[in-house]
Amino acid sequence: MMESVPDGAEVVASRQEARRLTAPPLLVVDAVTDFLDAHGIGRGPLSWRRIGDGHSNITYLVRRGGESVVLRRGPRPPLPRSTHDMVREARIQRILGGHGIPVPEIVAVCEDASVLGVPFYLMRRLDGTVVTDTVPAHLAPAARRRATGEAVVDALVALHGIDVTQGELASLGSPGGYLRRQVDRFRGLWEVNTTRALPAVERIADWLAGNLPPSQAASVVHGDYRMGNLMFAPRAPARILAILDWEMATLGDPLADLGYLTATWSEAGAVATPLELTPVTREPGHLTRRELAERYCSRTGLDLTPLPWYQTLALWKAAIFCEAIRTRWLRGERPDDTVFGPSLEAGVPRLLEAAAGHAGLAATPRG
Known part of the structure; x- marks a missing residue:
C-alpha cells in the first residue's frame, strides 16, 4: 500500500519539519519533490512505500502522477566510514549496464547531502519478482x-x-x-x-x-x-x-x-x-x-x-x-x-x- 501522508518521523512534509526532529527523517517530501521537478520526473503530489528486505541501505518506491521510480539512500547518520556510498553504487551500475549485466536503469543521482541528509539516487522501477518467503x-x-x-x-x-x-x-x-x-x-x-x-x-x-x-x-x-x-x-x-x-x-x-x-x-x-x-x-x-x-x-x-x-x-x-x-x-x-x-x-x-x-x-x- 502506497502512503501519501507523512508520519512525522520516518517521512516528513518539509525541510522545516525535518530540522525540528532529533533523529533525521528518511524522506522529506518537499525536498524529493523539488529534486523530481529538477529532473522532469512526474507531476503532482508524491506517494511512497518502503520496499526491500535489506538491513543496511534503505529503498522506497516513489510514485508521482503516472511515473514510478525507486529511491535508494543510506541509513540515518552517523554512517560507518567508507560504506553507503550511493554515488559510487550508482556509477557501478551504469558501467555494468554498458557491459550487458542486468541492472536497474539509473535515472538521477543526488550528491548533495543537504537534500535528505545523505546522498541518494533514483532508479527506473522494474516489473519483476524478488523471491524471499514464497515461490511465485x-x-x-x-x-x-x-x-x-x-x-x-x-x-x-x-x-x-x-x-x-x-x-x-x-x-x-x-x-x-x-x-x-x-x-x-x-x-x-x-x-x-x-x-x-x-x-x-x-x-x-x-x-x-x-x-x-x-x-x-x-x-x-x-x-x-x-x-x-x-x-x-x-x-x-x-x-x-x-x-x-x-x-x-x-x-x-x-x-x-x-x-x-x-x-x-x-x-x-x-x-x-x-x-x-x-x-x-x-x-x-x-x-x-x-x-x-x-x-x-x-x-x-x-x-x-x-x-x-x-x-x-x-x-x-x-x-x-x-x-x-x-x-x-x-x-x-x-x-x-x-x-x-x-x-x-x-x-x-x-x-x-x-x-x-x-x-x-x-x-x-x-x-
Whole structure:
C-alpha cells in the first residue's frame, strides 16, 4: 500500500519539519519533490512505500502522477566510514549496464547531502519478482525451481566473466591482495563495532589469515550476491531481470561471491542463521549448495577445492557486519528496528559457529 501522508518521523512534509526532529527523517517530501521537478520526473503530489528486505541501505518506491521510480539512500547518520556510498553504487551500475549485466536503469543521482541528509539516487522501477518467503506461481513447478537456481548461477558467471583490466571498470579498485585486505579490514571492524567478547572472531580470523588461498582470477565482486538481491522476470522461464544492491561491489576474487552465495543459501537440513533471507530454497526442487557450486565450476573452470575457505570468510564477515547493526540498535540508532537488531544477540554467535564449521574448527564456548 502506497502512503501519501507523512508520519512525522520516518517521512516528513518539509525541510522545516525535518530540522525540528532529533533523529533525521528518511524522506522529506518537499525536498524529493523539488529534486523530481529538477529532473522532469512526474507531476503532482508524491506517494511512497518502503520496499526491500535489506538491513543496511534503505529503498522506497516513489510514485508521482503516472511515473514510478525507486529511491535508494543510506541509513540515518552517523554512517560507518567508507560504506553507503550511493554515488559510487550508482556509477557501478551504469558501467555494468554498458557491459550487458542486468541492472536497474539509473535515472538521477543526488550528491548533495543537504537534500535528505545523505546522498541518494533514483532508479527506473522494474516489473519483476524478488523471491524471499514464497515461490511465485510462475516459478513454482519443480522444473522451474531448478531453472531458477541455474539462472542465479549463470548471472553470477556472466558478471565474473567481464574483463576488469580495461576501461572504467579498472578504476573501481585493485583486485590484487583482495583476500588479505578483507581479512585485515574486517578484523579491525570487529574491535570498533562490538560491545562484547566473542573469542571465535579472532580464532576464525587467525585461521583465515593462515590459510589464504591464491586467487585464480580477478573480477567484479558483488559482495552480497544472494537470491534476495535478484529480481526475476514476472513470467516464465526463469530469467534475471536485475541484480540489485551494489553497495559492497569492488574488484577482487570471484570465489568470494560464490562462497557467500553457497554459504547463505537455504537448503534442507542446514542450520538457520540471520542470513537465511530466502528460506523457500529449502523446499523440494531447488538446487542444493553443492549443485550451485558444480554449475559454477562447469562454466568457469575454476578450482573449487578452496571453496570452504571462502564460505568461512563470508559468514565471518557477515557476523562482524551484523554485530555492527546490533551495536547501532543498542545505541538507539535504529529506532524502527524491533526484530532484526534484537535477534542478533544470539544470531551473531550462530553465524560464527557456521563459519567455524566450514573451516573445520571445533566449536568454542560463546563469550
